[in-house]
Amino acid sequence: MTSDRLEGVRRELRRARSSGRIHGAYAFCGELGTGKREIALWFARLLLCRSTQEDPCGSCRSCRILATEAADPVHPDLQIVRPDGAFIRVEQIRMLQRGLSLVSNERGHRVVLIFEADRLRVEAANALLKTLEEPPDATTLVLVAERSNALLSTVRSRTTLVRFAPEAAARLIELLLADGLSEEAAWLAAEIGGGSHGAAREWADLNLEPALEMCEFLARVQEASVSEILDFAESFRGPTEKSRPRTELLLSVFDAVARRAAEAAADKRNHPGLVGWLDRIEAAASSRRELQRRNLNPQILVENLLLDLKEA
Numbered sequence: 219m220t221s222d223r224l225e226g227v228r229r230e231l232r233r234a235r236s237s238g239r240i241h242g243a244y245a246f247c248g249e250l251g252t253g254k255r256e257i258a259l260w261f262a263r264l265l266l267c268r269s270t271q272e273d274p275c276g277s278c279r280s281c282r283i284l285a286t287e288a289a290d291p292v293h294p295d296l297q298i299v300r301p302d303g304a305f306i307r308v309e310q311i312r313m314l315q316r317g318l319s320l321v322s323n324e325r326g327h328r329v330v331l332i333f334e335a336d337r338l339r340v341e342a343a344n345a346l347l348k349t350l351e352e353p354p355d356a357t358t359l360v361l362v363a364e365r366s367n368a369l370l371s372t373v374r375s376r377t378t379l380v381r382f383a384p385e386a387a388a389r390l391i392e393l394l395l396a397d398g399l400s401e402e403a404a405w406l407a408a409e410i411g412g413g414s415h416g417a418a419r420e421w422a423d424l425n426l427e428p429a430l431e432m433c434e435f436l437a438r439v440q441e442a443s444v445s446e447i448l449d450f451a452e453s454f455r456g457p458t459e460k461s462r463p464r465t466e467l468l469l470s471v472f473d474a475v476a477r478r479a480a481e482a483a484a485d486k487r488n489h490p491g492l493v494g495w496l497d498r499i500e501a502a503a504s505s506r507r508e509l510q511r512r513n514l515n516p517q518i519l520v521e522n523l524l525l526d527l528k529e530a
């Protein structure tokens with residue numbers, strides 16, 4: 219099953235291609251995990267495909283080059299720009315423009331993907347304006363950004379905006395259940411994994427197993443003995459750098475569980491229960507900030523979080 223939300227965007231882009239009305243510059247904007255990057259890569263494959271099929275054919279020379287799973291596929295008519303450090307610098311835009319001034323290698327369409335375009339430095343954005351306004355023939359630029367209002371208005375006005383809304387949670391869970399995930403797993407992946415089917419699936423592939431174990435432990439923490447809790451926290455021991463990803467995962471699971479409990483308390487008009495869960499959500503959020511800011515001991519962080527939950 220594919221996502222209706224992204225399928226709608228694909229349909230629009232297919233229509234533009236088949237009617238020969240592809241714009242020179244697009245801005246794909248939406249929150250993290252809404253599928254804009256996935257669609258940008260698909261659109262690049264579509265524009266570079268030698269067949270006239272509705273989707274990239276998968277067998278022409280261009281599709282074969284782009285079939286790799288690499289984050290930055292190497293294709294003579296595809297240029298990818300992303301921040302070099304914290305920003306996209308003016309030198310990167312100048313280099314892109316020098317590349318575009320050469321003739322197309324494959325003598326077909328050319329595509330430029332600019333990822334994290336909200337990190338274009340002002341000088342870089344200004345340097346890009348002319349290219350956005352008058353792209354070379356058969357060239358399409360796609361700027362991918364989280365927030366359209368983080369783009370300069372002069373950049374925004376020269377691009378066709380395509381918005382990526384997060385998948386509604388209920389719909390996302392439905393898609394994940396159809397993939398064969400259990401109810402608890404689908405709920406977790408939808409809550410933590412992100413706003414698109416692809417992002418949630420990717421999250422599940424990497425994190426589902428430990429996340430479900432954590433979820434199961436959190437569900438019975440009130441009945442667990444103190445020594446069981448200390449044993450569980452012991453598994454977060456070690457240098458912060460090493461145990462940080464696992465600790466962050468636990469904080470995400472904790473947050474999801476606490477939000478669900480807060481909603482249940484609100485439904486039952488259990489005011490003290492609701493306040494308690496909201497406090498715990500805030501405590502987990504501040505633990506996360508502390509963990510990112512300094513070398514907080516993850517084992518102690520987990521102990522405190524769980525012992526507090528046991529007391530609840």
Ligand SMILES: [Zn+2]
Nearest residue numbers: 267275278281
């Ligand atoms: Zn093809």
